[in-house]
Amino acid sequence: MKKLFLLAAIAVFGITGLNAQGQFNGGVNVGLITGDFSDFYSFNITVDASYLWEVSDQIQAGVATGFSQSFGKDTDFGDAEDAQFLPLAAAGRFNVSDEFTLGVDLGYAVGINDGNDGGFYYAPRVQYAVSESLDVVLAYRGVSIDAGPVTVGFNTITAGVEFGL
Structure with missing residues (x-):
């Protein structure tokens, strides 16, 4: 299943290189772990990449990927190993105004580290x-x-910057 998602992502990004009408974006984020895993992980660093096409003046759609690294804490149960994910997702953005945009990425996060199947x-x-x-x-x-x-x-709240390239 992981190989299928990875192959699909490579195909999508290969096709996007043929169409120059979209916008490539890259970002860097830092965050805090919340919820079920907050006792075992301290903070997170995420690098994002997306390619979006303009559907209308207010809506963009495309694909997104990246790399997420969450750092393990020392706990009473021992040291938690770092957790890494490679998200492969569809991306949607809605421009509320010239300054504000709402968006969502939906897909599958491939678990990179041992024992991490993703989800x-x-x-x-x-x-x-x-x-x-x-x-x-x-x-x-x-x-x-x-x-x-x-x-x-496995939830994080992140803040960061995104650059249009």
């Missing part, structure tokens, strides 16, 4: 345009992980 990925976001090519981004990023009889959430 459903969702990332609602709010962006504020500082300039034509620089946005400040606040996002809630979640990965729903199937943990046997229950599903747990």
Whole structure:
């Protein structure tokens, strides 16, 4: 399943290179772990990349990927290993005004580290345009992980910047 998602992402990004009508964006974010894993992980660094096409004056749609690194804490149960995810997602953005944009990324986050199978990925976001090519981004990023009889959430709240390239 992971290989299928990775192959699909490579195909989508390969096709986007043929069409120069879109906008490529890159971003860097830092965040805090919330929810089920907050006792085991201290903070998060995420690097994002997206390619968006203009659907209308207010709506963009496209694909998104990146790399997420969450750093483990020293706990009573021992040291938690760092957790890494590679999200592969569809992306949508809605321009509320010239400065504010609401968006969401939906897809699958591939688990990179040992014992991490990944899960459903969702990332609602709010962006504020500082300039034509620089946005400040606040996002809630979640990965729903199937943990046997229950599903747990690996969730982060991040803040960062996004550059239009």
